[in-house]
Amino acid sequence: MSVSIVQKTRALIVGTGLSGSLTCYHLRASAKKRAIPIRIDVADMARGPGGRMSTTRYGDENIRANTGAQYLSTSSTKTAALLETVCASSHPPHCPLERVEDPRKRSTHFVLHPDEAYTHWLPRDGTNSAVKQFLYGGEPDQIVFRSRLQRMAIDATSPTPQLVPLFDSGGTTSTYDIVVLAMPPKDILKFFSDDAHDPQSQADLHRRTNRGRKRAPLSPNHRNVVLPPDVLRRLRAPSYVGRYSLALWLHDAEFADKAQEALNTRHEPHPVLDMVSSQVGGVLVAQSTVKLWRQLTNSRGGRNAAKSSILNALESLTGQKVPRVKNAKLLNWRTSQVNAHEGEGIVTAEGGRLIFTGDWCYESSFEGCNLAAEAAASAAVDAIVSSGQG
Secondary structure, three states, X not given: OOOOOOOXXXXXXXXXXXXXXXXXXXXXXXXXXOOOOEEEEEEOOXXXXXXXXXXEEEOOOOEEEEOOOOOEEEOOHHHHHHHHHHHHOOOOOOOOEEEEOOOOOOOOOOOOOOHHHOEEEEEOOXXXXXXXXXXXXXOOOEEEOOOEEEEEEEEOOOOOOEEEEEEEEOOOOOOEOEEEXXXXXXXXXXXXXXXXXOOOOOHHHHOOOOOOOOOOOOXXXXXXXXXXXXXXXXXXXXXXXXXXXXXXXXXXXXXXHHHHHHHHOOOOOOOOEEEEEEEOOOEEXXXXXXXXXXXXXXXXXXXXXXXXXXXXXXXXXXXXXXXOEEEEEEEEEEEEEEOOOOOOOOEEEOOOOEEEEOHHHOOOOHHHHHHHHHHHHHHHHHHHHHHHHO
């Protein structure tokens, strides 16, 4: 059934990780299905899409390393079909998928279904290529990167109060009917006068560069968004575990294969290594245990200690020295996986026009992100129709 919309709705999605990109895709599809004219803008503080689906390239040949999530994991045939269909589409250029029958050994935090219910997929061009496929498949009207959101406000002078995102760099200058914040909840809270420092907040990672940067002033026509207690409770409930992820571009690819095989055939959990992945082009990615991350993440010299611990563990595991390295990159993956909890789904405020979503709503998997994105898109459409624009 279609609806009659008086004017084009303006929607903003902040966050171009997997959940944000899927939300863009589903919102566009839902709007088309219901004949809702909508403008979708997208913003992110990073240089490009991907979020925690991090793919790093090195050298003239752009040899890739998946330094974040290794797979796209689905537990339903519907979600698997969506992933395959969108990744095979030619607009934008498709991203070839491989179904992984024997995934690398690693710990997981699936909560929707048992581990054996999941199918794992590996995009050949890097895990973030699938994120791009959904983002651009959502046909956003504008994408602005390097855009750091500082706070949310409301312009109460218009007939329908408009949501006003205030950026301290980059960003957009529009007001919006709908705003979706697709990111970890500890980052979301930073935009609503939560000044308490949190080491897992991506926003707080920029506190040194932001030092001395004043909070954007409110105009006389604007007021702060005040989140009600039940919304704050739900945003404060989820928590994440972190890991260190070390990517090595090696001259000797056999070492990566040997390290992966040694960890996969180990019967007991390794005290330092949670996952070792041998990737195309002589790339080795080793991710630490959560325990090591907790020990080192907030300590002085923690990054160097983490790198040394991982390298020593690889040598102990293989019985040989790590070969000559072309390049190395260490990632402190602070929001690796959401802790197992009974997710309550997405969170909304301001009459459903301000929507908070992410893997934390369900679980850290493609399945969980897709559920969160579908729910966010559905909530946005409901808010558009119920506001009188439909």
